[in-house]
Amino acid sequence: MDSDLTRRNRMSETMVGVIGGSGLYEMEGLEAVQTVSVTTPFGDPSDSFVVGRLEGVKIAFLPRHGKGHRIQPSSLNFRGNIYGMKKLGVQWIIGVSAVGSMKESIHPGDMVIPNQFIDQTKGRPNTFFSDGIVGHVSFADPVCPVLGSILHEAGKEVGATVHKDGTYLCIEGPQFSTRAESKLYRTWGVDIIGMTNLPEAKLAREAEICYSTIAFATDYDCWHETAGDVSIGDVLRILAQSTKIAKRAIRVAVQKVPKERKCVCATALQYALITGKKHIPEKTKKDLEPIIGKYL
Numbered sequence: 001m002d003s004d005l006t007r008r009n010r011m012s013e014t015m016v017g018v019i020g021g022s023g024l025y026e027m028e029g030l031e032a033v034q035t036v037s038v039t040t041p042f043g044d045p046s047d048s049f050v051v052g053r054l055e056g057v058k059i060a061f062l063p064r065h066g067k068g069h070r071i072q073p074s075s076l077n078f079r080g081n082i083y084g085m086k087k088l089g090v091q092w093i094i095g096v097s098a099v100g101s102m103k104e105s106i107h108p109g110d111m112v113i114p115n116q117f118i119d120q121t122k123g124r125p126n127t128f129f130s131d132g133i134v135g136h137v138s139f140a141d142p143v144c145p146v147l148g149s150i151l152h153e154a155g156k157e158v159g160a161t162v163h164k165d166g167t168y169l170c171i172e173g174p175q176f177s178t179r180a181e182s183k184l185y186r187t188w189g190v191d192i193i194g195m196t197n198l199p200e201a202k203l204a205r206e207a208e209i210c211y212s213t214i215a216f217a218t219d220y221d222c223w224h225e226t227a228g229d230v231s232i233g234d235v236l237r238i239l240a241q242s243t244k245i246a247k248r249a250i251r252v253a254v255q256k257v258p259k260e261r262k263c264v265c266a267t268a269l270q271y272a273l274i275t276g277k278k279h280i281p282e283k284t285k286k287d288l289e290p291i292i293g294k295y296l
Contacts, residue, residue, distance in 0.1 A: 015058040016254050017090035017209070019081065019200065021097040023239035024246055025063045030054055038087055041287035042079035042125075046071055049088060057254040060088050064095075064196060073173040073195035079125055082203040086290045091266075092147055092210045092257055095200050096246050098239055099168065099192040100176070100221035102185060106192065108238050111160040111245065112215040113152045114168040115143045117198045118190060122172045126199040128206050128291055132281040134274045135206065142201045144210035144265045146258070151212050154253035160245050166191030168215065170198035182223040193221055206272075207291050210265040214249060216242035269295060 018027060030052030037048045050061040062081060065071045085093060099112065106112060129135040148164070155162035169185055171177065173195035177185070185193060197213050204211035218238040222229040269292065277296055285296060 012089055012091070013058055014257055014259050015060060015088065015090045015092070016257055017060045017062070017085040017088075017093040018250060019093060019095045020061065020063045021095070021196065022065065022069065022235070023098065023243040024096050025067055025069070026050070027054065027059065027061045027250070028247065029251065030059060030061070036060075036088065038084040040080045040083040040087070042083055043077050045077060045080040045084040049084060051088065055251060055255050057257065059254065060085060060090050074124070076196065076199075078199040078203055079128060082200060082207055082209070083128070083290070086207045086209060090209060091261060092144075093200070093204050093212075094147070094151065094250060094253065095197050095211065095213045096250075097194050097197055097213055097215045098218045098235060098242070099194040099215040100219050101217040102169070102182075102190050102193055102221060102223065106163055106166075106217050107161070108217050108219055108234075109161070109241060110163060110217045111155045111242075111249070112163045112166055112192050112217060113148050113155070114192060114197075114213055114215060115141070115145070115148055115165040116167040117142050117201060118167060118169045118188065119198050120169060120171045121198065124199050126202045128203065128288060131287075132275070132279070132284045133288070133292075135269065135272045136274065137205050137268045137272045138264065139202065139205055141264075142198075142205065143212050144263055146261075146263045147210045147212035150253050150256045151214055151249065154249040154256065155214070155245075157252050158245060158248040160249065163191070168197055168213065169193045171195055177221055179222050182221045186223050192217060205265060205268050208266055208268050210261065210263060214246055216246065218242070
């Protein structure tokens with residue numbers, strides 16, 4: 001017999017969120033487009049959301065760094081962005097990012113669908129649970145396996161060179177790595193390096209949203225002996241090509257997203273909230289209603 005939570009997940013129309021990273025600031029091909037400004041208890045998201053339909057599927061698009069790339073990684077309001085997605089009714093988020101390759105086998109221009117993260121950020125707010133409420137979600141497998149597989153297949157269908165699985169090392173930035181850091185990270189066995197996706201994955205799991213990344217390698221960071229050090233010029237050149245591939249892959253992927261969610265993401269909070277209902281402050285209950293309302 002279906003649980004109340006499962007039935008509730010099936011009741012609403014499927015909606016996919018797309019967070020566009022460097023180079024991806026808009027989604028062509030959307031129909032019935034609306035620009036929606038969302039207010040959140042955590043401050044303003046990076047920009048207004050563009051809501052429409054892509055191949056008949058409801059989409060909410062947000063440029064991670066704002067239109068014109070105004071916000072650097074350390075200053076991003078990750079909580080506002082993910083809360084905004086949740087408030088709009090998003091159940092799936094595709095995060096698109098530019099990354100550095102930490103493996104010889106991952107070439108600039110290749111697509112990677114990571115399934116693990118290592119956190120090297122410093123003090124970024126990455127939980128909704130504070131101000132009188134405590135929650136501990138399972139995060140052993142931080143990426144939705146269903147969405148990750150969909151993105152892998154979509155990448156192959158549009159002709160990309162795709163690497164399925166791998167570890168994304170999330171650093172603070174905005175500077176790129178030192179040579180010593182880059183060589184150290186290589187000894188950890190990581191596959192790619194970036195500055196944004198881990199906080200999104202953590203908050204999406206707390207919000208019971210399925211999350212996965214389309215990462216495009218743009219460089220070899222600065223560990224490679226012959227490729228040269230990463231420069232923003234090289235990054236932008238590769239991004240110009242990769243962004244077109246990302247848009248085609250997203251168009252394919254959204255058509256494969258199932259109507260019913262059976263993954264752990266959909267009920268991540270079912271046993272995660274530790275604070276008793278009567279001890280949660282009323283303001284916190286109100287602020288977090290889109291996230292925890294069904295458990296109160």
